[in-house]
């Protein structure tokens with residue numbers, strides 16, 4: 161199974177990914193945990209370029225193709241081989257991030273983005289995508305706190321430094337995109353404790369696992 165985690169900054173994707181990984185392991189499943197950008201050796205270098213504040217003058221189309229390059233490499237080198245050997249793959253962000261950040265956020269055409277992603281991933285879309293949804297202000301406060309704790313205030317802080325209205329567009333974009341793919345993408349209320357949020361996710365996971373080898 162291929163499961164992706166999406167949402168605005170500070171929505172708790174990595175915490176939920178970890179809890180999902182633990183649940184799958186307890187069911188006897190082998191998992192691979194990964195993320196974008198930066199899920200392959202080439203991707204690590206692209207991530208550095210993409211998230212460095214000094215590159216913030218990058219134009220939207222150039223940014224788009226870097227994310228797509230990261231993803232194409234990630235799918236071919238990491239995700240597909242893992243799925244083929246029977247692992248469940250859990251990714252912190254994937255193609256929906258591009259549709260939402262570069263499309264709803266930066267204003268690039270949504271249909272084009274869908275097609276370009278489809279090309280980059282060779283048709284490999286997740287079995288389940290969880291969008292963690294919460295107030296932009298709450299998410300950003302969490303993200304800023306985490307960045308400070310990790311000493312990332314300058315270098316990796318480009319997105320957190322963007323105006324609040326950009327993040328509001330992202331949240332709205334996730335909600336709109338989710339409505340267009342109700343089968344694959346589930347909107348999860350990300351307010352409350354980790355346990356509370358995970359309790360909302362667990363039924364989707366168990367449902368998915370019940371129907372798979």
Ligand code: TYD
Pocket residue numbers: 168169170173196197211227252253254255257258259261262316319320
């Ligand atoms: P990351 O440090 O992974 O942030 P987060 O903790 O929010 O996941 O940074 C990823 C940033 O890159 C995030 O702000 C969203 C952005 N992004 C895009 O704009 N397009 C994409 O396709 C992807 C994968 C990420």
